[in-house]
Amino acid sequence: MLYAFVLFPLLGALAAWVIPSQRYRPWILPAVGVVHLAITFAVLADTPPLSAGGWIGFDPLGKIVLLSISLLFLACAVYAVGYLAYRQERSNRVLCMGVLVCLSAMTLVTMARHLGLLWVALETTTVSMAPLVYFNRNARSIEATWKYLLICSVGIALALLGLFFLAYSTIVAAQPEPTLLLDPLIASAGKLHPAWLHAAFIFLLVGFGSKMGLAPLHTWKPDAYGEAPGLVGALLSGGLVNCAFLAVLRVYQICAASGTELPFFRNALMTLGFVSMAFAAIFMVRQTDFKRMLAWSSVEHVGILAVALGLGKGALFGALFHVLNNGLTKGVLFLSSGNIHRSYNSKTTDVVRGALRRVPWSGALFLAGFIAITGSPPFSPFLSEYQIVASAFVQGSGRAGAAFLLLLAVVFIGMASTVLPLVMGDPPKDLPASDYRERFLTVGPPLFLTGIILMLGVWIPEPLLVLLRDGSALLEATP
Amino acid sequence: MDSLADQLLVLVMLINFVILGSSRLAFCIQAVAAQGVILGLLPGIIHPFSWHLAGITACILLAKGLIIPWLINDATRKAQIKREVEPFVGYVTTLLLGAVFTAMAFVFAEKLPLAPAHKDLLVVPASIATLLTGFLVLTTRRKAISQVIGYLVLENGIFIFGLLLTEAMPVMVEAGVLLDLLVGIFVMGIVINQISHEFSTIDTSRLSALKEEI
Numbered sequence: 001m002l003y004a005f006v007l008f009p010l011l012g013a014l015a016a017w018v019i020p021s022q023r024y025r026p027w028i029l030p031a032v033g034v035v036h037l038a039i040t041f042a043v044l045a046d047t048p049p050l051s052a053g054g055w056i057g058f059d060p061l062g063k064i065v066l067l068s069i070s071l072l073f074l075a076c077a078v079y080a081v082g083y084l085a086y087r088q089e090r091s092n093r094v095l096c097m098g099v100l101v102c103l104s105a106m107t108l109v110t111m112a113r114h115l116g117l118l119w120v121a122l123e124t125t126t127v128s129m130a131p132l133v134y135f136n137r138n139a140r141s142i143e144a145t146w147k148y149l150l151i152c153s154v155g156i157a158l159a160l161l162g163l164f165f166l167a168y169s170t171i172v173a174a175q176p177e178p179t180l181l182l183d184p185l186i187a188s189a190g191k192l193h194p195a196w197l198h199a200a201f202i203f204l205l206v207g208f209g210s211k212m213g214l215a216p217l218h219t220w221k222p223d224a225y226g227e228a229p230g231l232v233g234a235l236l237s238g239g240l241v242n243c244a245f246l247a248v249l250r251v252y253q254i255c256a257a258s259g260t261e262l263p264f265f266r267n268a269l270m271t272l273g274f275v276s277m278a279f280a281a282i283f284m285v286r287q288t289d290f291k292r293m294l295a296w297s298s299v300e301h302v303g304i305l306a307v308a309l310g311l312g313k314g315a316l317f318g319a320l321f322h323v324l325n326n327g328l329t330k331g332v333l334f335l336s337s338g339n340i341h342r343s344y345n346s347k348t349t350d351v352v353r354g355a356l357r358r359v360p361w362s363g364a365l366f367l368a369g370f371i372a373i374t375g376s377p378p379f380s381p382f383l384s385e386y387q388i389v390a391s392a393f394v395q396g397s398g399r400a401g402a403a404f405l406l407l408l409a410v411v412f413i414g415m416a417s418t419v420l421p422l423v424m425g426d427p428p429k430d431l432p433a434s435d436y437r438e439r440f441l442t443v444g445p446p447l448f449l450t451g452i453i454l455m456l457g458v459w460i461p462e463p464l465l466v467l468l469r470d471g472s473a474l475l476e477a478t479p
Numbered sequence: 480m481d482s483l484a485d486q487l488l489v490l491v492m493l494i495n496f497v498i499l500g501s502s503r504l505a506f507c508i509q510a511v512a513a514q515g516v517i518l519g520l521l522p523g524i525i526h527p528f529s530w531h532l533a534g535i536t537a538c539i540l541l542a543k544g545l546i547i548p549w550l551i552n553d554a555t556r557k558a559q560i561k562r563e564v565e566p567f568v569g570y571v572t573t574l575l576l577g578a579v580f581t582a583m584a585f586v587f588a589e590k591l592p593l594a595p596a597h598k599d600l601l602v603v604p605a606s607i608a609t610l611l612t613g614f615l616v617l618t619t620r621r622k623a624i625s626q627v628i629g630y631l632v633l634e635n636g637i638f639i640f641g642l643l644l645t646e647a648m649p650v651m652v653e654a655g656v657l658l659d660l661l662v663g664i665f666v667m668g669i670v671i672n673q674i675s676h677e678f679s680t681i682d683t684s685r686l687s688a689l690k691e692e693i
Contacts, residue, residue, distance in 0.1 A: 120655030127659065130666050139677045143686040146670055150626060153663055154617065154633065160656070161610070161637045167644045172594045180643055195592050225687040 001048050002056050005039055007107050008032070013100035016093060026084045027097055029077035032100060033070075036107075044463070054181055056111045065246045066110040067464075068327040071452065072238045073103055075445035076231045078336050082441025086342060094131050095232075099102040101128040102235065107242040115180040117162050118247055119156070122211065125240050126152045133228040133236075144223035151213055151220040159207025159247075162200045162291050166254075169196035182250060189257035189474075197258060201265055204251045205272075212244040214306055215276040218299045222283075225295035226347070230274040230338020233291065237298040237334065238327035245305055245323060252309060252475060254427035262312075270310030276303030277407040284414035288349045291341070293418050294333050297373055300411055301326045307404060308388045309475075313395060316472040317445060318387030325372075325381040325456065328449045332369035336362045340422075341435040349418060354427035359436070361443040363423045368450050370419045372457075374412045382457035445460070481600060484524045487517050488605040491639070492581060495612040497630060499577045500570055504624055508551050511631050514609075515543025525642060535653055542657050547631065547664050554668035555624055558675035567684075568619040577612055584608035594643075602642055610636030621684050623671045627631055627664065632658060 012032040043058055044067065050057030058066070069146040078268035080099070084092045105124035112118040126149070134145040163180060170178045170185075172193040179185065189197075210217035225233045248269075255265040277394045278301035305326070308319035337347075339362035344352045355363035375386075385408070392401030436442075456464075494514045501507050519539035522532055566573070584607035591603060613633025617626055674686070 044505050084552070117655070120659055123656075123659040123663070127662050127666055130670070134670070137673075140688055142670065143672050143689055146623065146674065146686060147689075149663075149667060149670060150617075150630070153630060157630070157633055157637060161640065164637065164640050164644060168640075172592060193592065226689065331497060431497075 002051050002111060003113070005043070006104055008035065009100045009104035009107070013097045013104070016100060017094035020087055022092060023085075026081045026092060029080050029096060029099060030074070032103070033074035033077035036103065037070045037074050040066055044467070048114065054183060055117055056108075057113055058111055059113075060467050060474055061246060061249050061320070063467055064323060064471055065242050068106065068242055069103075069110065069239050070322045070451070072234065072327050072331045075331050075449050076234050079231050079442060079445040081337075082439060083229065083338065083342075085441075086396045087434065090135070090137070095135055095229075098128050098132045099232075101234065102132075102239070106239055106243050109246060113182045114252065115166070115182065115185075117317070118250065119160055119163055122159075122208075122243060122247060123153075123156050125243060126156060126211065126452040129236060129240065131231070132232045133224050135229050135232065136227065141227040144220075144227035148221045148224040150395045151217070154310060155207050155210025155217060157207070158203050159211075162203030162207055163207075164196075165196050165200035165203060166192075169193040169200060172196055177322050182253070186257040187253055189254050190259055192258065194258075194260060194380045197261055198264070201251060201255060201261060202268075205248070205268055207273060208244050208247045208251070209306075212241055212248065212302045213276075213299055214272045214302055215279040215299060218276065218279065218302075221299055222292045222295040225298065225334075226289060226292040230291075230334045230341065232337075233294065233338075234331045234334035237294070237330040241298065241302060242323055242327050245302070248309070249475065256475060266310045266312055267304045268310075272386065273303040273306030273308075273310055274400075274407070276300065276306065277404075277411070279303075281410040281414060282406050284411055285417070287414070287418050289347055290349065290352065290418060290422060291334075291347050292335055293415065294330070294337060297333070297411070297415065298330060300407075301330075301373070303406075304388065305384065307400070308391075310396060311388065311392055311397065311400065313476070314391035316469055316475045318384045318391060320468050320471045320475075321387065322381065322384035325379075325384050325453060328453050329369055329372045329379070329381055331347075331449045332365055332446045332453070333373060335449075336365040336369060339436065339438070339442050340366060343434045344427075344431065345434060349422055351428060351431070352422050354425045358427045358431075359438055361438045361447070365443070365446045365450060367419065367423045369446070370415060372450075372453055375408060375416060376456045378454060380453045380460075383457060383460075481525070484521060485601045487521060487524070488601040488639070491517055491635075492605055492608050494530050494631065495581070495609055496574060496577055498616060498628065499573045499612060502570065504555055504622070505552070507644055508548050508555070510637075511628055512544055512548040514632070515547065516540060517634055519543055521639075521642055538654065538657055543635075546661060550661075550664050550668045551624065551627060554671045555611070557672050560611055566625075567587075568621045573615055573619050576615055580611040581613065584611065597643055602639060606636050606639035608636075609633075609639060614638070617652040623667075623674055627667050627671070630667075632663070 003018050009032055012028050016025055016028050044063055047058050105121045108121035109118060112121055130145055130149045133148055134141050167178055167180050170194040173191055213221040255261045276299050280296045284293060284296045305319055305322060307317040338358060340352060340355050341347045343359045346352055370380050375382050389401050389404055491514055494510050497510045498507050519536055523536050526532055552577040584604045588607060610633055613629050613636055615616055616629030620626060
């Protein structure tokens, strides 16, 4: 069953390659998305046992990321049908195939229990997304693609070196069998050679951190998110980021099990997290390109996730919940911003004004997404961010908590100064008419995601609560 | 057999200098290919024979010796470039930096806590030196192709370290790593082609339209 889970999106990609019709090809995406979500719920309800010699299988952490990816993918898939209908002039074969290959690789990331396999799947997500960033085929998008591909590839190569160090630490410690399987590594983490372990954690953090977009390794992010189509931006910021974060969580698990390395790793995460939030706060102010603004918001939120991991204890629950919330809210923002971009044929605030008048649904959804992502009730990111801040104060690291709140406030003001003029007021008079119409296929998906984060903000279903608790218990496990 | 392995590793480090010092792209590509072939042979020399090992060796030779150089050459031909002009930093400076990095790699490797079986091998210093050379090429060259070459040298450095732990990395993972590398280079080749179409040059310092306006 687990094999089939990874393989059937690839079958979809094959079908996308074979189907000649531009109009009907995108329908494969929602078909695969629905099946994927169904299997995801089946896996959540009844977890299949580990297979392939313990190489693949699900634990609570993998399940949380899987759920966020599957929900987001379905929304993006339905949206893609509506979006690609406006882009008939361009072949969508590569886009459909790339998205499906990426889905397969992301699924593999969530179930991989062997760090080498995890690495391969993660690198596959990077490469499969590169052609999609270049969908618009102009000078700006090629520049973005090149930066994305090179920085992420080099970053992830460093993560491979980190993995080699980790494996070597088992050899130096004269373990009977050197391995990169997660469970034996966690079981024997206390006995591994400390110096190599230390080096491994540094390289893994730098490598996976650059893929996640933690500052100062985030430089590809505004470019790639700014130039990619909205649905690709949503998948990058809600899917790939969560996959890379899962990789960091795996490293964190080994750190926690080793006992001695955890304080160092936590400090490093905390520092990178605050640097990311500070970068985002600075560049968010007076940002005129609203897609780049969303990229900076993504940098901010990976910073929040890193800070939460750095705090540990109660914040871990918040971090895992925030993985879900951030992914889905980013979906709302990128998909609705894609609609606004289409309607105004521009993504800078000197042209885009009065979106609530011109595209009422997308404008309202964008506004709702902004309210949610900045951590305002009643949406669920408020709950997860509150959990993190509260945990900071409870643990007695009041300065961290205060800095966190301050940065959130600055980001809120910076983002509001871009978003509010964008949605309020009157649209410019001399704006040419657009062929974009608000239809179910383009408005429904972000609405669906908004519904989910609104529901999670008011009521968390019991199984999800159990899942989040199990996940944070797994992270807290110390020898 | 270890002395043969050490001699080959010295050769690998010499190739690093060839790549740093050469201004002709075609020559650099050949040098990286040669480096890849030597690295492909090394596991067979260090470890006793097994089918697993033979398979890996064949795959690496095929990928690093033939397919990847062919992909890069193809991209070069389509983008019509022959010579690396004006790197950000001059050739002499990068060569000197390369020498300093290599020396540092030896000093650093002395201090590392290696397993007793690996104490006398050149693997770790060669790995670090190649890794740093890759970084040097990545950061000091303008042309997109040269950056791909830098990335390959970086990968080679990581691969050398991997020689110490062929037992820990089962075949499937190695195959996956190699495949990802191949596909990555393939995509980079296509992107280079598009850059040259769009800008009529593959000078990456021209890729500077996207930045913050502050």
